[in-house]
Amino acid sequence: MGNLNYLTNIGRKMPLLEIKNAKLKLDNKDILKGLSLSVNRGEVHAIMGPNGSGKSTLSYMLAGRDGYELASGEVFLEGQSLSDMEADERARSGLFLAFQYPVELPGVGGMSFLREAVNSRRKFLGEEELDHLAFVKEARKVASKMFVKDEMLKRAVNVGFSGGEKKRFEILQMAMLKPKVSILDETDSGLDVDALKIVSDGVNAQRNDENAIVVITHYQRLLDYIVPDFVHILSDGNIIKSGGPELALEVEKNGYAGLINAA
């Protein structure tokens, strides 16, 4: 028993997400240049950076999109290397990406899409797949907390959704899938203040000691609502500075230029 506890403790201390010296090229151009980052359970990290710093590349790389394979370096999800895992395997293992631009799926009902996604994850976890009724009940419960109306779940995924609706639907999926690590890619883009608050509340409700959230953003304002434990500044494919929430305020005050020049 003592032995097992010891192992469990190691497991708990192991970072949930670990990026080691990640290098990635797109069209022969270096985009990520040896980026490293360690994210533990219960933590919220913010990655801030100007346009073209590699923010979206980082999120696609983590999620395993075709064409975004690492040239060198490695990424671990709970100690397991992601390099041989396809995007869908990574997702089922508990990696979630909230898209900056959620994709329209004409004719695919929101409820059935959610159900397929949740059941894929449940199957992976060895849990029983939910039948239609049980699922609809659960989805409605979670949706109402996110101010997502039933009517929206009947519509085709993201088709004709407003910017706010799209982002709410992303966070609803996050809540249903209960991922270990969530990456929020520019979730604040295209949101007015009211929508931003609803989405942030949805994210905050999911913070706990077992999961971790990585918020990728250009602007500080999202971090007023989702307060991070750590802030990292991404510039030219690398993290040039890390700190606490106060770092975000510094960006707000002085812009990226000052920080980048100082580094």
Place this chain on the structure above:
Amino acid sequence: MVATQETIDKVKEVSSTYKYGFVTDLEAEKAPLGLSEDIVKFISHKKKEPRWLLEWRLKAYKKWLSMEAPNWAMVDFPKINFQDIYYYSAPKTKPKLNSLDEVDPELLRTYEKLGIPIKEQEVLAGVAVDYVFDSVSVATTFREKLAKEGIIFCPISEAVQTHPDLVQKYIGSVIPISDNYYAALNSAVFTDGSFVYIPKGVKCPMELSTYFRINEQNSGQFERTLIIAEDDTYVSYLEGCTAPQRDENQLHAAVVELVAMNNAEIKYSTVQNWYPGDKDGNGGIYNFVTKRGNCIGKKSKISWTQVETGSAITWKYPSCVLKGDDSVGEFYSVAVANNAQQADTGTKMIHIGKNTKSTIISKGISAGKAQNTYRGQVQIQKNAKGSRNFTQCDSLLIGDKCGAHTVPYINQFTPHARVEHEATTSKISEDQLFYCLQRGLDTEQATSLIVNGFCKEVMKELPMEFAVEAQKLIGISLEGSVG
């Protein structure tokens, strides 16, 4: 001269032997290879048909001889040798297997994916089990229930014996023997098919499915179906099966005729999953079908819904002739072509009566190196004032080696009508696939979901019992086409 006389004698000898041998061989299970007037007579004799039907068949045969095989469809295949086909064989019993263990595992895998219950799997695969008899008794119960309503639902060969007047009146009334090459051929040599008659004022209380038609085992490659709906009736007919169907006959040329009287509605749904051949198209079925409905009566309605995933070549245009004023024709189609499949399918809507309406929704999906063509005709005749048509043709391409083609013909002979045509072509985008994968769906699940979304408007027209299986079928048909 001598040589010539010799030849004549020889021919006489051969032909008389042939004829003779033929007659003595009337009890044979199988007609000799090839097609001739004698073969047509043989089939008619075998089926103990009345004189008029034999004459009708012979007329069709003569007509067929004078016709050329059509070559306007966008399909490509070697010329068919019609003398290398058997046109009649007694209903075969499939080889009986003792258990599912003896069935091709590939077939079982597909059954499982379709979610077909074990018992049905055994029936489909031809396993000899007791409850095959159960299904016969189910069918008998069905027929009794229908008979109570005065509905006739039986093999057409049986109807020829029991209701000859009805058959004689309507057979060929919608699709005349001279209609086209394959319809003429079918008229000459058809073996069996369904016959449905709904008497005045009756709404058929259940979906009529070939699945429940006993003695159906082997309708053969030249199937003939006739459905007659009298005034104020409704009937929904399901044809086909989602389970993969293999057949040793490569050519299938069916004819389906529908007749709708005043205020009658016929809904005809098809799921077609004949063997498409291997990846290069070898061995697949040629499906050359003629289907047409006559909306004779006022306010009558005929609705065709089809999900076509099988066959190496599909050549099929279920059509409506809208004669009755205020009659309605509908065509909802999903055609999936993968690998080397070729599909040329669509519809004809012929508006003759006043205020007639037609709707065409066609969804074509091409993958692999398949070619998928929508070919449709909307004709508004001079007196069809106030008529309307709406056509929507959407094509979805998967991969970059396949093709989608849309060939709409619109003939409008009165200014007092409205015809609308919309068409789109799209591809499954990488963004869509990645989005689905990121939610944990695998590539096949994602493709199936996106494609079924694309087909949704058509799928919702299918009767419930068909729809779920048809959705899975579309996913399976496209396996391996992405990624």
